[in-house]
Amino acid sequence: MQGRSKSYEKLIGTFQAARDLVVGSGFPQLGGITFQVGCPAVEQYHRESPRGYMHVLHVPNVICVAAAAEDLGRQTLLGLWLHEFGHVLGGPEQWDADEWVFRNIKLEGHPVPIRYDERDLQFVEL
Numbered sequence: 843m844q845g846r847s848k849s850y851e852k853l854i855g856t857f858q859a860a861r862d863l864v865v866g867s868g869f870p871q872l873g874g875i876t877f878q879v880g881c882p883a884v885e886q887y888h889r890e891s892p893r894g895y896m897h898v899l900h901v902p903n904v905i906c907v908a909a910a911a912e913d914l915g916r917q918t919l920l921g922l923w924l925h926e927f928g929h930v931l932g933g934p935e936q937w938d939a940d941e942w943v944f945r946n947i948k949l950e951g952h953p954v955p956i957r958y959d960e961r962d963l964q965f966v967e968l
């Protein structure tokens with residue numbers, strides 16, 4: 843990676859895809875959620891817990907993401923974003939967030955299950 847600034851193209855693209863999927867599944871009230879890079883609390887969280895990249899509801903209607911998440915794969919980012927959307931209406935527990943996604947998010951009528959890879963990171967097969 844050259845230079846000091848990052849463009850976060852992958853974060854932007856996958857976030858928009860995840861939010862479109864949530865809204866399209868019948869949750870327009872979540873369409874106003876945005877994300878921010880640079881929250882000191884989420885950067886500290888990621889340093890202390892390397893598999894932690896995001897948190898939600900620290901700032902209303904904002905998902906905070908660690909800058910290092912730009913280097914993750916597309917399916918992983920989609921899984922992470924959907925998991926965070928799941929926290930908004932599903933509750934604070936990890937299982938509740940994933941369960942909310944499984945019950946409510948549909949792509950062409952089919953559920954989108956959140957899976958976990960060998961690093962214990964969420965991903966979806968999209």
Ligand SMILES: [Zn+2]
Pocket residue numbers: 881882883884897900901906
């Ligand atoms: Zn934050």
Ligand SMILES: [Zn+2]
Pocket residue numbers: 925929935936939
């Ligand atoms: Zn979570």
